[in-house]
Amino acid sequence: MSPAATPARVELDYAGSERLTMNMGPQHPSAHGVFRAVLTLEGETVIDVEAVIGYLHRCHEKLAETLTYAQYPSIASKTDYVAAMTSEFAYVRAAETIGKIEVPKRAEYLRVLVSELQRVASHLLWLGTWCMDMGGALGGGATIFLYTIRERELILDLFESLVGARLLYGFFQVGGVRYDLPDGWATACRETVDVLEGRISEYERMLEDNPFFMARAEGVGVISRELAEEVGISGPLLRGSGVAYDLRRADPYSAYADFDFRVPVESSGDCLARYRVRMVEFRESLKIVRQVLDTLPEGPVSSRPGLKSVAQTRIPQGEAYARIEGPRGEVGCYLIADGKAKPYRMKWRGASFSNLAVLPHIIPGHKVSDVVAIMGSVDPVFGEVDR
Amino acid sequence: MTPEQASTRISERFGTAQIDGESPIVVTLPPDAWFPFAQFAKDELGCRYFSFLTAVDWKDLGLEVVVKIDNVDNNLSLLVKTRLGPDVSSCPSLTPLYRGANWMEREAYDMFGITFEGHPDLRRILLTDDWEGHPLLKSYAVDTPHPPYR
Numbered sequence A: 001m002s003p004a005a006t007p008a009r010v011e012l013d014y015a016g017s018e019r020l021t022m023n024m025g026p027q028h029p030s031a032h033g034v035f036r037a038v039l040t041l042e043g044e045t046v047i048d049v050e051a052v053i054g055y056l057h058r059c060h061e062k063l064a065e066t067l068t069y070a071q072y073p074s075i076a077s078k079t080d081y082v083a084a085m086t087s088e089f090a091y092v093r094a095a096e097t098i099g100k101i102e103v104p105k106r107a108e109y110l111r112v113l114v115s116e117l118q119r120v121a122s123h124l125l126w127l128g129t130w131c132m133d134m135g136g137a138l139g140g141g142a143t144i145f146l147y148t149i150r151e152r153e154l155i156l157d158l159f160e161s162l163v164g165a166r167l168l169y170g171f172f173q174v175g176g177v178r179y180d181l182p183d184g185w186a187t188a189c190r191e192t193v194d195v196l197e198g199r200i201s202e203y204e205r206m207l208e209d210n211p212f213f214m215a216r217a218e219g220v221g222v223i224s225r226e227l228a229e230e231v232g233i234s235g236p237l238l239r240g241s242g243v244a245y246d247l248r249r250a251d252p253y254s255a256y257a258d259f260d261f262r263v264p265v266e267s268s269g270d271c272l273a274r275y276r277v278r279m280v281e282f283r284e285s286l287k288i289v290r291q292v293l294d295t296l297p298e299g300p301v302s303s304r305p306g307l308k309s310v311a312q313t314r315i316p317q318g319e320a321y322a323r324i325e326g327p328r329g330e331v332g333c334y335l336i337a338d339g340k341a342k343p344y345r346m347k348w349r350g351a352s353f354s355n356l357a358v359l360p361h362i363i364p365g366h367k368v369s370d371v372v373a374i375m376g377s378v379d380p381v382f383g384e385v386d387r
Numbered sequence B: 001m002t003p004e005q006a007s008t009r010i011s012e013r014f015g016t017a018q019i020d021g022e023s024p025i026v027v028t029l030p031p032d033a034w035f036p037f038a039q040f041a042k043d044e045l046g047c048r049y050f051s052f053l054t055a056v057d058w059k060d061l062g063l064e065v066v067v068k069i070d071n072v073d074n075n076l077s078l079l080v081k082t083r084l085g086p087d088v089s090s091c092p093s094l095t096p097l098y099r100g101a102n103w104m105e106r107e108a109y110d111m112f113g114i115t116f117e118g119h120p121d122l123r124r125i126l127l128t129d130d131w132e133g134h135p136l137l138k139s140y141a142v143d144t145p146h147p148p149y150r
Helices: A060-065 A072-076 A081-099 A105-133 A142-163 A185-208 A211-217 A225-231 A236-240 A271-295 A351-356 A368-378 A382-386 B003-013 B031-043 B101-112
Strands: A020-024 A036-042 A045-052 A318-326 A329-337 A345-349 B018-020 B025-029 B049-057 B063-071 B076-085 B090-092 B115-117
Touching: A036 A368, A045 A368, A060 A072, A060 A345, A072 A081, A081 A105, A081 A318, A081 A329, A081 A345, A081 A382, A105 A142, A105 A185, A105 A271, A105 A318, A105 A368, A142 A185, A185 A211, A185 A271, A211 A271, A211 A368, A225 A236, A225 B049, A236 A271, A236 A329, A271 A368, A329 A351, A329 B049, A329 B063, A345 A351, A345 B049, A351 A368, A351 A382, B003 B018, B003 B025, B003 B076, B025 B031, B031 B063, B031 B076, B031 B090, B049 B101, B063 B101, B076 B090, B101 B115
Parallel strands: B025 B076, B090 B115
Antiparallel strands: A020 A036, A036 A045, A318 A329, A329 A345, B018 B025, B049 B063, B063 B076
16 A cells, blocks of 8 residues: 555444544553553544643753753753663754864764664664564564563663663763773674674564564554655654655764665555664664774763863853754754853754654554554654653 | 755745745744745745744743744755744644644643644643643743642
């Protein structure tokens, strides 16, 4: 089925008179967080969906107005906590753009390195939880989840030895990064990359040889190119709908122009397309990690190292929008500085917010069980949706 | 289309627009040109990609609405702004043009109290329905207690 041929809403001819309203969430396991969907059903078919969000709202944008440029990066990691590294990246890049702050080359390379490892870790969690949501069809459901979590641990171990934390890092700072690689880290990282590469092929065989997996993913939750652009979805969702748009390539930031990688694009726009895009991204990210390790330049890791901890930063008056390609798509930070120690205003464009906004447009017409498959294929993180 | 060509076409069409920068091109317009400009950008500049919409509270100068729309094929980015003016909290909605504006305008209403004229379903999105006030306004202090109390 071509994406353009999919109607936004399917009108159903249902003989019965009863419509059922079903509340899904906010504590539904497949929501991967706190998300409520109020479904209107005719039989097993969803005819309308109302998405309710905000359960994890902490008003990050107000919070950012009360914290200095040195303090906020470690809080930024709490927006998308599954990909904390890339969240911090967007904020520091916005501040560096306004302040015209130089970042040493080694720091840029380290930023790319951790961002790509983070993408792999995030995709691993997505793959495991999504397949678990789709349940018994996948050899007991939790099998692949336990495999991907096992592999994600390897990356978290690397982050732990680099930063000292496993989930929320505070690794990025305005002007560079906080820590240099410890002794032996590069070797350990290479070994991990080799292990991961083999395991990803294993998952692919497990899933794509499974007719139940294919039946649940193929042709389900089709997002047309037109809808994708209008709603502003990004990342693997956008590329699964036939748009070759990856900020690492379209608007190369940091050191991405130095590395060779492929941007996968699929045209069918369904759950399977999004899966295929992410499976290629795994390998491309690992390829970038190897290139960074091979060509890592010597030098300082920050242009403004602190004497004891992090140096205070004063950013002149100005504004900037910095965007980076996170595992879920365009993570953007629109920052307005008024010359004081704290920003005047910060807008956080969470990739998951826009990605989730596509759900009410694509779910109607599907069965209830497909809702779970579609929601998982979108890979929302509610810390970033609600902020 | 290069950013220069886009800037030229914008200034030809919208004489009142103030144009700045290249990536993104920052366009500042009066509120009455808000919707016509978005229509022009979508149809003629190919900016079909809706990135985000938000607002800024400039205290005595009033509220400013900001939207970012992109042309992903030509890698053209527009950051469009409009000042609503002191004590004005009404702005034309872009939801009829971009379905992505729906949630973003609801968020701007929730956080700033801006009424988007023509929005099909304008209600709070992140805060609860009985919340009082709009937290991202500068007059909403972080350290003073605000109802509702639970």
